[in-house]
Amino acid sequence: MLLVVLSLLLLTAYFGEAPSGRLHGVQRAFLTVVSPIQDGANKALKPVRDLFGWFGDTLHAKGQRDALRKQTDRLRRELVADQAEKRSYKELISIYHLDQLGINDYHPVTATVVGKTPNIWYSTVTIDKGSAAGVRVNDPVINGEGLVGKVVQVASDGAQVDLITDSAIGVSARIGTSNATGIVQPKVGEPNDLLLQYLPANFQVNNGEYVVTSGTVASPDDSLYPPGIVIGQVTSVNEESAYKSVNVRPSANLHNLDIVQVLTAGAGTRPSNLSHLASTLPTGQGPTNSSTGEALASTGAGG
Amino acid sequence: MSATPSAALLVRVAVLSIVVVFFQIGVVSEVPVFGVNADLSPLLVAFVALLCGSMLGAAGGFAIGLLVDLALLQTLGLTSLVFTLIGYWCGRLRELRDPQAALTPLIVGASASAVSLVGYSLMEFLLGVDAPVSFELLRQIVLGIVVNTIVALPMWAIVRRVLEGALPEDPRRRRRRRAYTTGGLSPLSRA
Numbered sequence: 001m002l003l004v005v006l007s008l009l010l011l012t013a014y015f016g017e018a019p020s021g022r023l024h025g026v027q028r029a030f031l032t033v034v035s036p037i038q039d040g041a042n043k044a045l046k047p048v049r050d051l052f053g054w055f056g057d058t059l060h061a062k063g064q065r066d067a068l069r070k071q072t073d074r075l076r077r078e079l080v081a082d083q084a085e086k087r088s089y090k091e092l093i094s095i096y097h098l099d100q101l102g103i104n105d106y107h108p109v110t111a112t113v114v115g116k117t118p119n120i121w122y123s124t125v126t127i128d129k130g131s132a133a134g135v136r137v138n139d140p141v142i143n144g145e146g147l148v149g150k151v152v153q154v155a156s157d158g159a160q161v162d163l164i165t166d167s168a169i170g171v172s173a174r175i176g177t178s179n180a181t182g183i184v185q186p187k188v189g190e191p192n193d194l195l196l197q198y199l200p201a202n203f204q205v206n207n208g209e210y211v212v213t214s215g216t217v218a219s220p221d222d223s224l225y226p227p228g229i230v231i232g233q234v235t236s237v238n239e240e241s242a243y244k245s246v247n248v249r250p251s252a253n254l255h256n257l258d259i260v261q262v263l264t265a266g267a268g269t270r271p272s273n274l275s276h277l278a279s280t281l282p283t284g285q286g287p288t289n290s291s292t293g294e295a296l297a298s299t300g301a302g303g
Numbered sequence: 304m305s306a307t308p309s310a311a312l313l314v315r316v317a318v319l320s321i322v323v324v325f326f327q328i329g330v331v332s333e334v335p336v337f338g339v340n341a342d343l344s345p346l347l348v349a350f351v352a353l354l355c356g357s358m359l360g361a362a363g364g365f366a367i368g369l370l371v372d373l374a375l376l377q378t379l380g381l382t383s384l385v386f387t388l389i390g391y392w393c394g395r396l397r398e399l400r401d402p403q404a405a406l407t408p409l410i411v412g413a414s415a416s417a418v419s420l421v422g423y424s425l426m427e428f429l430l431g432v433d434a435p436v437s438f439e440l441l442r443q444i445v446l447g448i449v450v451n452t453i454v455a456l457p458m459w460a461i462v463r464r465v466l467e468g469a470l471p472e473d474p475r476r477r478r479r480r481r482a483y484t485t486g487g488l489s490p491l492s493r494a
Binding site: 004007008009010014015027038048115117126187255 | 375377379380
């Protein structure tokens with residue numbers, strides 16, 4: 001009975017305090033202490049993980065091969081078309097002196113995933129790089145396949161990353177090369193799916209189209225993800241009255257993360273200044289307000 | 304098992320808990336089976352309680368839950384609460400019924416996983432996570448219970464092997480063992 005009461009007291013105190021509170025501080029200190037141990041254990045147990053992963057990968061390999069062949073054919077066709085557009089784009093950039101925020105403005109810090117939540121309610125991973133490596137709260141996290149998430153808590157030698165499938169996350173995004181933006185949010189309890197919401201009702205979208213970050217923010221708590229990072233592919237379209245929403249399958253394999261990159265930006269750099277500008281915008285109450293925020297942040301990003 | 308547990312037993316439970324929690328975080332959580340991950344920690348709590356009784360079960364559940372919450376930066380106290388209840392109930396099952404069937408670990412493991420997954424989900428709803436009770440969510444919970452049930456027997460074997468030497472002699476089990484080896488009769492009456 002005493003332990004139940006103690007658990008309830010902990011729960012109440014933790015839930016009620018700010019992220020900078022004492023109990024959160026204890027968690028961060030614990031992460032600092034166990035992060036090297038987790039890192040060591042992770043390296044020692046990698047062969048075991050790889051062995052289990054090998055069986056799963058072999059089972060999926062045939063299906064993936066067929067899908068990738070189709071994808072290669074389609075991408076080859078798109079590449080030819082895009083090369084012509086790219087030339088035009090470069091000319092326009094030089095004519096109008098546009099300077100967009102891109103990944104090159106960030107300093108990528110490569111980190112190893114050393115822990116992952118086992119339940120369906122939290123989609124977080126722990127990485128082995130923290131404030132000592134320049135990682136800060138809200139830094140975007142990517143891997144070779146696309147957007148992974150953002151940093152939510154930082155200790156000196158470790159950090160916690162909320163994956164894009166975590167219920168607490170929302171990413172401003174657009175579909176392919178279109179200008180229509182929406183907000184990608186997770187479908188809680190459905191760890192393999194995301195939902196891109198608040199698209200214009202008359203917007204035409206097809207299955208298989210890529211969803212990428214728009215380079216804008218929808219609320220002061222958001223991370224300013226660089227534009228053009230792949231989030232996923234459209235799997236189905238939901239027709240609604242005022243807005244359209246589409247289901248999106250994440251491109252990054254969030255079940256099997258090993259190496260990720262944290263896009264850090266030092267104080268005073270352009271991404272940092274833009275993030276600060278974005279954080280001072282009024283809180284978005286919905287698609288209307290958020291688009292105001294996005295417009296302001298985009299203006300900043302556009303230089 | 305109402306007597307105070309020995310220091311050797313406490314050390315073994317503590318070491319086993321730390322190893323299992325880090326193995327869970329570092330390996331098991333990275334290996335999806337049928338799209339879900341096995342969760343060894345509720346099985347560990349249930350089996351420690353099944354071997355050691357309700358007091359150590361509840362205390363172990365609280366400590367293991369706290370370790371999980373600290374290591375994964377989750378809401379502090381949430382896993383502790385669920386695991387304390389699992390530990391206490393499994394310990395009481397041993398104290399009241401002392402089940403000896405071969406399938407007991409399987410059933411206890413499945414029940415502990417069900418209580419863990421459903422209890423956790425209920426707590427998340429109470430704490431205000433905005434999630435629909437979708438078919439996919441129910442599927443994840445059911446699959447989670449199935450996967451945990453599959454790993455329950457090996458987990459039981461490991462926990463029992465690690466703790467066996469440090470468990471105090473239980474008079475009920477001594478009586479049962481003697482009755483089994485002598486065909487239900489006291490050695491004196493046979494003579």
